[in-house]
Amino acid sequence: MNSLSRRRFLKLSAGTISLAAAGYALSARELKAPAEKKRGIQKIPTYCDICFWKCGAIAYLKDGELWKVEGNPDDPLSRGRLCPRGTGGVGAHTDPDRLRAPLIRKQQRGEEIWQEVTWDEALSYIAEKMQTIKAAYGPEAVALFSHGIGGNFLKHTIKAFGSPNITAPSFAQCRGPRDVGFRLTFGEDVSSPERTDIKNAKCLVLIGSHLGENMHNSQVQEFADAIENRASIIVVDPRYSVAASKAKYYLPIKAGTDLALILAWMNVIVKEGLYDKEYVTKYGFGFDQFASLISRNTPEWAYPQTGIEPEVIRETAREMARYKPATLVHPGRHVTWYGDDAQRSRAIALLNALLGSWGRRGGFYYPVSMDVPPYPYPEYPKPAKPKVDNPNNKYPFAHETITTGIRDATLTGSPYPVKGWLVYATNLLHALPNEQETIKAIQNLDLLVVVDVIPSEIAGWADVVLPESVYLERHDDLNVEWFREPFIALRQPVIDSPHDQKPNWWIAKELANKLGLSKFFPWESIEDYFRQRLSAGGYSYEALKKKGIIRGKQQPIYFDEGVPAEFPTPSGKIEFYSLQLQKAGFDAVPKFNAPDSGPPGSFRLLYGRAPVHSFSRTHTNRILSDMMDENEVWVNSDIAERLGLASGQYVTLRNQDGVVSTKIKVKATERIRPDCVYMVHGFGHTAKGLKHAYRKGASDAQLITRYITDPLMGGTGMNVNFVTLEPAEA
Amino acid sequence: MARFGMVIDTAKCVGCMDCVVACKTENGVPEGFNRDWITQDVAGKYPTLHMEIRSERCNQCENPPCVYCCPTGASHVHDFGGVVLVEHGMCIGCKACLASCPYDARFIHPDGYADKCTFCIHRVEKGLDPACVSVCPTHCMTFGDLEDPNSTVSRLLTSRKYHTLIPETGTKPHVYYLV
Numbered sequence: 065m066n067s068l069s070r071r072r073f074l075k076l077s078a079g080t081i082s083l084a085a086a087g088y089a090l091s092a093r094e095l096k097a098p099a100e101k102k103r104g105i106q107k108i109p110t111y112c113d114i115c116f117w118k119c120g121a122i123a124y125l126k127d128g129e130l131w132k133v134e135g136n137p138d139d140p141l142s143r144g145r146l147c148p149r150g151t152g153g154v155g156a157h158t159d160p161d162r163l164r165a166p167l168i169r170k171q172q173r174g175e176e177i178w179q180e181v182t183w184d185e186a187l188s189y190i191a192e193k194m195q196t197i198k199a200a201y202g203p204e205a206v207a208l209f210s211h212g213i214g215g216n217f218l219k220h221t222i223k224a225f226g227s228p229n230i231t232a233p234s235f236a237q238c239r240g241p242r243d244v245g246f247r248l249t250f251g252e253d254v255s256s257p258e259r260t261d262i263k264n265a266k267c268l269v270l271i272g273s274h275l276g277e278n279m280h281n282s283q284v285q286e287f288a289d290a291i292e293n294r295a296s297i298i299v300v301d302p303r304y305s306v307a308a309s310k311a312k313y314y315l316p317i318k319a320g321t322d323l324a325l326i327l328a329w330m331n332v333i334v335k336e337g338l339y340d341k342e343y344v345t346k347y348g349f350g351f352d353q354f355a356s357l358i359s360r361n362t363p364e365w366a367y368p369q370t371g372i373e374p375e376v377i378r379e380t381a382r383e384m385a386r387y388k389p390a391t392l393v394h395p396g397r398h399v400t401w402y403g404d405d406a407q408r409s410r411a412i413a414l415l416n417a418l419l420g421s422w423g424r425r426g427g428f429y430y431p432v433s434m435d436v437p438p439y440p441y442p443e444y445p446k447p448a449k450p451k452v453d454n455p456n457n458k459y460p461f462a463h464e465t466i467t468t469g470i471r472d473a474t475l476t477g478s479p480y481p482v483k484g485w486l487v488y489a490t491n492l493l494h495a496l497p498n499e500q501e502t503i504k505a506i507q508n509l510d511l512l513v514v515v516d517v518i519p520s521e522i523a524g525w526a527d528v529v530l531p532e533s534v535y536l537e538r539h540d541d542l543n544v545e546w547f548r549e550p551f552i553a554l555r556q557p558v559i560d561s562p563h564d565q566k567p568n569w570w571i572a573k574e575l576a577n578k579l580g581l582s583k584f585f586p587w588e589s590i591e592d593y594f595r596q597r598l599s600a601g602g603y604s605y606e607a608l609k610k611k612g613i614i615r616g617k618q619q620p621i622y623f624d625e626g627v628p629a630e631f632p633t634p635s636g637k638i639e640f641y642s643l644q645l646q647k648a649g650f651d652a653v654p655k656f657n658a659p660d661s662g663p664p665g666s667f668r669l670l671y672g673r674a675p676v677h678s679f680s681r682t683h684t685n686r687i688l689s690d691m692m693d694e695n696e697v698w699v700n701s702d703i704a705e706r707l708g709l710a711s712g713q714y715v716t717l718r719n720q721d722g723v724v725s726t727k728i729k730v731k732a733t734e735r736i737r738p739d740c741v742y743m744v745h746g747f748g749h750t751a752k753g754l755k756h757a758y759r760k761g762a763s764d765a766q767l768i769t770r771y772i773t774d775p776l777m778g779g780t781g782m783n784v785n786f787v788t789l790e791p792a793e794a
Numbered sequence: 795m796a797r798f799g800m801v802i803d804t805a806k807c808v809g810c811m812d813c814v815v816a817c818k819t820e821n822g823v824p825e826g827f828n829r830d831w832i833t834q835d836v837a838g839k840y841p842t843l844h845m846e847i848r849s850e851r852c853n854q855c856e857n858p859p860c861v862y863c864c865p866t867g868a869s870h871v872h873d874f875g876g877v878v879l880v881e882h883g884m885c886i887g888c889k890a891c892l893a894s895c896p897y898d899a900r901f902i903h904p905d906g907y908a909d910k911c912t913f914c915i916h917r918v919e920k921g922l923d924p925a926c927v928s929v930c931p932t933h934c935m936t937f938g939d940l941e942d943p944n945s946t947v948s949r950l951l952t953s954r955k956y957h958t959l960i961p962e963t964g965t966k967p968h969v970y971y972l973v
Contacts, residue, residue, distance in 0.1 A: 131819070132816075132819040132820060133819075134928075134929065135929070145812075145928075145929055145930065145931045145933075146812070146929065146931070147810060147812060147931055148810050148811045148812040148814070148815045151812050151815040151816050151819065151929055152815045152818075152819070154819055275808075276808030276809070276810065277808070279810055279931075281931055284808060284810070284931055284932065285931050285932065285933075287808075287932075288806045288808070288931070288932035288933060288934065291805055291806050291932075292806060292933075304836075304840065304841065304843050304845070306808050306809060306845075306847065307808075308843075309843070309844070309845035309846075309847065310805065310808075314841060314843075316840065316841035675808070675809070675810035675811060675812075676810070676811050676815070686825055687815060687818060687819065688815070690818070690825050690826065690828075691811050691814060691815060700840065701840075733836070734836055734838065734839060734840045734843055735836060735840065735843065735845075736840070737840070737841075738840075
């Protein structure tokens with residue numbers, strides 16, 4: 065095992081100074097001298113970080129070189145099998161475009177001209193700027209954007225510094241509306257990994273959720289189990305997705321009208337008395353008012369909105385009822401679509417409630433976890449000001465911090481100024497809508513620090529860039545997962561970082577030391593931290609190190625296994641009618657408002673995932689880029705013919721605000737409605753350091769200049785942009 | 795005598811390409827080349843569509859044109875399981891086999907020899923499944939001995955409907971697709 069001790073890091077830091085200002089290409093940092101290679105095959109367990117799912121993995125070294133990564137059979141998430149991104153994990157380590165050394169900006173922000181510095185210089189510079197901001201504006205003026213478990217220690221440093229402004233796009237740009245909709249109904253989140261019992265579902269309903277293209281491993285594995293079990297699958301999507309090709313019913317819905325369909329389904333199930341009456345009577349609150357409010361949402365009412373014929377709506381509603389309570393209407397994950405997302409998610413929660421699937425086998429289980437106490441750190445200082453993102457509780461049901469709220473405060477200085485951003489492992493220019501707003505906000509900052517493994521677009525705008533070790537080279541926090549069975553997983557280094565990259569725990573600890581916060585990191589090495597936490601829970605670090613996973617005893621996860629049917633809502637019941645929504649001035653039962661259909665002759669821009677890429681961060685991984693190195697714009701075949709466009713031809717996309725994309729290949733296909741186009745998210749890189757991915761394909765984020773903010777929780781609905789297509793040079 | 799074959803359940807396959815990635819890392823297939831790939835066959839008119847997703851590779855034919863046309867004997871049928879292999883040292887890179895293969899399963903490796911799927915014979919000899927089969931998150935792929943009536947592959951072929959690719963060429967392919 066190549067353990068990255070602190071002593072070794074300090075040794076590496078010394079004598080690595082270069083003076084010339086340089087772009088990424090001129091990195092003076094040499095490859096480290098190779099350590100002595102161990103002969104033969106070594107297997108080291110860890111957990112994956114190509115996405116955030118945290119699958120247990122086993123890395124194989126052959127004669128000391130990283131060879132391959134496979135699933136860890138002991139891991140409940142991967143069940144011994146990774147997704148293609150995890151299988152391609154070696155490419156993250158070998159990526160020639162990786163950040164290699166700490167960089168400080170030499171010219172204007174965004175010009176990507178840097179000076180390589182030592183870690184000591186970089187961290188001293190950051191700490192000094194943070195102290196200056198703190199002296200002038202208070203510690204709250206420093207915000208942290210952090211995605212994934214890797215950011216845990218940096219979050220700790222920022223809390224110790226005294227700022228409450230810690231956020232991730234995973235709330236307001238992704239799953240937030242879903243969790244709000246379910247909280248308002250059942251009192252609990254869907255959480256991550258989702259508590260969906262897909263493998264035991266007898267009927268599975270996917271609304272825009274494209275499992276199989278979206279490779280959240282456990283869910284895709286369970287989706288295959290459901291197919292094997294001959295579950296009845298209903299897919300609702302403007303695009304004929306991979307999941308649609310597995311469905312008994314494919315409903316080619318008009319984009320933006322899902323809520324109308326869900327209301328009509330509930331109308332049929334209530335009117336025909338097909339709901340789980342015992343469950344609803346026992347656990348429901350406000351059912352009669354709910355039933356009366358949806359009585360006008362008939363299939364005939366929904367038909368002109370959705371384009372789905374009334375008989376199909378009735379037949380699919382009856383199909384769901386036939387298999388209740390083992391009918392799972394999947395809540396989706398990335399659901400920031402139209403600005404009505406929390407209410408649409410609440411409607412999905414209500415439909416599940418009618419079917420009695422919450423707490424039942426084949427519906428939603430109650431996740432369980434091991435008891436591993438947090439490290440006994442000193443108490444954090446109490447921030448003098450509340451969080452900056454949601455002044456006057458404008459979005460009353462936002463239970464996490466709103467990224468775009470922090471961006472607004474940075475732009476306006478209200479409710480108070482934000483002057484420093486630390487950004488960990490999230491490429492904000494691809495994750496947040498309207499990149500120009502983000503760039504304008506950056507201009508108001510006194511400090512922008514980006515910690516990443518690759519020179520992403522957001523890194524290009526930073527004052528200081530800190531190169532992180534990839535997951536195969538570092539420890540991260542313990543994953544004490546909430547899942548269908550309890551377990552603890554360890555991420556540990558399997559190979560050295562090739563240059564001067566460091567793990568986030570080390571960066572966070574050293575930064576804390578420079579900020580005079582060393583008392584918040586009482587442990588010397590991260591292994592001491594693991595030992596302390598695990599022994600406090602009664603577990604052995606040595607055992608975890610060896611196996612990568614410690615599994616706990618199976619516990620009840622359904623009501624009929626003894627989980628108490630408790631709903632932490634104001635009424636203590638499942639809220640069919642929500643008094644808290646009514647009190648806050650919102651619809652107590654979701655109502656449908658038809659979406660804007662866009663300028664004539666334009667197409668609604670939809671986006672999604674490819675199985676071989678994560679976000680915008682895997683396109684320079686040579687193994688994964690070899691699978692897919694550019695995205696395509698999907699255009700309905702008839703439309704393509706009318707426009708004189710053929711598959712393989714390059715076009716640019718122009719949105720309603722005149723923003724023109726980089727060129728992208730056309731995929732003329734029957735698999736999409738004529739009124740939409742679709743592309744895979746994350747391509748069209750413009751950061752110069754991402755040499756292998758530079759200007760390959762187009763970026764949906766660049767075209768998402770408009771968004772509709774969810775009034776309940778501040779999520780940004782992003783499927784509200786429209787484009788036209790123009791032929792481009794090959 | 796064993797006769798190895800692969801049975802792939804198209805109902806379960808999502809076309810995620812994990813099989814392709816695994817093959818590349820397991821076998822060190824160079825960038826820009828691959829020994830297996832995904833095909834999506836779409837039929838119909840929106841929205842009434844059907845799509846079959848297949849993980850494809852060398853069909854390990856019982857009647858292999860690539861072997862018959864090889865001028866040096868580099869392409870040959872291995873005596874263990876009837877797997878078609880290429881002896882790299884004997885291959886002159888003439889591409890006759892590339893032209894003869896109805897499945898486009900072969901390519902010229904940058905080192906100059908014809909390359910393709912080996913059914914991961916180096917793993918099979920150790921009792922392991924081929925890399926693609928072993929990683930598949932949907933468990934849609936099964937590998938085994940077609941001569942053994944009790945093997946999973948044989949049982950799947952007697953209990954499920956299936957097809958092979960371009961059977962009319964008479965190659966007798968040994969990769970089977972369950973529908």
